[in-house]
Amino acid sequence: MLEVGVIGAGAAGYFAAIHASERNSIVTILEKTSKSLAKVKISGGGRCNVTHAAFENSQLIKNYPRGDKFLKKSFIHFSVKDTISWFESRNVKLKVESDGRMFPVSNDSESIVQALEKEANLKQVKIQYNFSVDKIEYRDKKYIVHAKQSKLEFDRLIVCTGGSPKISGFNFIQELGHQVSEPIPSLFTFNTPKEPIRELMGISLSDAYIKLEGTKLAYQGPLLITHWGLSGPAVLKLSAFGAPWLYDQAYKANAHIRWGNEWTEQDLQTNLGKFKSEHPKKKIKSNPLFGLPARLWEHLVEKSEIDSDNLWHSISKKQLNRLIQNLFCYIVAIEGKTTFKEEFVTAGGVKLEEVNPETMESKLLPGLFFAGEVLDIDGITGGFNFQAAWTTGYLAGKHANQPNNNE
Structure with a gap:
């Protein structure tokens, strides 16, 4: 049975963890704070702008200043329609506003938070709070994740740490050999x-x-x-x-x-x-x-x-x-x-040429995946950053629990 670690309890992290657990993998989310899904709760003025009614992928990708070509290959596998279907099949109906933004009919981000938390609980996803990652080692086909007082070992690792205002926030990723584009503010x-x-x-x-x-x-x-x-x-x-x-x-x-x-x-x-x-x-x-x-x-x-x-x-x-x-x-x-309000979006992150857009797996290290704003992807306001989180989280989770040929 594979052990999958997910760093970050945000939208991408939860979605990745939920989908990584679908082949009975043991999945653990590591969150540096004492709370999960914090950004989901406050987004859209507390309503959560889940996605955008851009149903054609050719139109959808035009809303990403960085990452459009990469996401073109990703959205084929999990689109806006798939996002709507996923939430509505879990009794969270969505509505379209006049400008194309999509919110839960409840007008309450708690609807989204509860759907994600409930699904994670059903899939027996574990969450370890106050786990701030200092370093990651790849040794003997295992990922050893170090925090100040402890370390954990995984067969697969999905990094969903979000954006960072400083490049030092990506130190542990760079130490694994990945290049990072300098983070700069967006939105x-x-x-x-x-x-x-x-x-x-x-x-x-x-x-x-x-x-x-x-x-x-x-x-x-x-x-x-x-x-x-x-x-x-x-x-x-x-x-x-x-x-x-x-x-x-x-x-x-x-x-x-x-x-x-x-x-x-x-x-x-x-x-x-x-x-x-x-x-x-x-x-x-x-x-x-x-x-x-x-x-x-x-x-x-x-x-x-x-x-x-x-x-x-x-x-x-x-x-x-x-x-x-x-x-x-x-x-x-x-x-x-x-x-802008509570929005915090950065341009910059893990360079996309080092990641497979159809699986989110690192091209440098097997079993290492990325999802969400940790990648050099960002969208304009209107639900596009969440859509990128759902899509990349889905792909990372789905492929992280696949056994390698030699396993």
């Missing part, structure tokens, strides 16, 4: 400490467009102005795809905002000209256009150096052009970042 909001736009905190746009100056990095979607700067799905997604570039810039850059994603400069010029001719005696500042919130419109008018009492018939060509510019390409100076 963060933009700080704009010197920008007056912060005074408009609370204003949200349903479909804006934001681009990083000097790059092709851009995203569209909901945008939120906060007391520290810019947030919302468009910013979070842009931060994920732009993570390495922003890191290299020390998080100092200019962002260009188009307050309506579908707008063109010509459309703006035409519509403003039409409004001017039809309502020449209306105050510019008092009549928001294009469905913009009144406070944002007033700010854009002021920034365009248009007086609060100016009527449309008195606007100069220069002022009109400035207004179009601020509507179409509003420039904001980014200086720093802020972690």
Whole structure:
């Protein structure tokens, strides 16, 4: 009977342990803290964004700034549909929200936590808490896992330790011979400490467009102005795809905002000209256009150096052009970042060329597997990181309990 060790009691760790136990293997999860599934409990504001309704794998992989080609081969074996089926067959029904995110119908992450814990108990998965791994040895076809006061031995080992803000968090993996990409933050909001736009905190746009100056990095979607700067799905997604570039810039850059994603400069010029001719005696500042919130419109008018009492018939060509510019390409100076709520996602981790995408097994050491964010994989916000955890955990667990030909 195989003994399988799983390091990390998060989403990937639990899923790996559950599937590793399906051939009567003895499975033990090693968790460095006193709690399991902590991130699952707090994710999605306590609702747990389980996955995303991207049912075609070709669409699903577009939501991973790093790891898309690797996951393309993995999702064939365990897809979004498989995730839904797995939870629903355990009486956890999921629902799709308007933006594609999927949550338990209960709107409570405890539904997900309890389903995983119940399944692990049924499969007799053991959990050892407060076991902080210091070192791993591979000797005589066994994995010896060392903690400060003890050590355990396994035939197979699945590493599900998640992301780490520092490369030192991957020391024991590097000591086994694996290469690790430097961890850097992903999924963060933009700080704009010197920008007056912060005074408009609370204003949200349903479909804006934001681009990083000097790059092709851009995203569209909901945008939120906060007391520290810019947030919302468009910013979070842009931060994920732009993570390495922003890191290299020390998080100092200019962002260009188009307050309506579908707008063109010509459309703006035409519509403003039409409004001017039809309502020449209306105050510019008092009549928001294009469905913009009144406070944002007033700010854009002021920034365009248009007086609060100016009527449309008195606007100069220069002022009109400035207004179009601020509507179409509003420039904001980014200086720093802020972690998004409780989300903690890093770009970086075990290099994917050293892992088999269809089994999650190391190409360097037999019987060593990886799953979840410990890999150099990360998704944008919306349930994609959990989907990667379920898929990689499933594959690692399923293959970790397979006997080798010489066993």
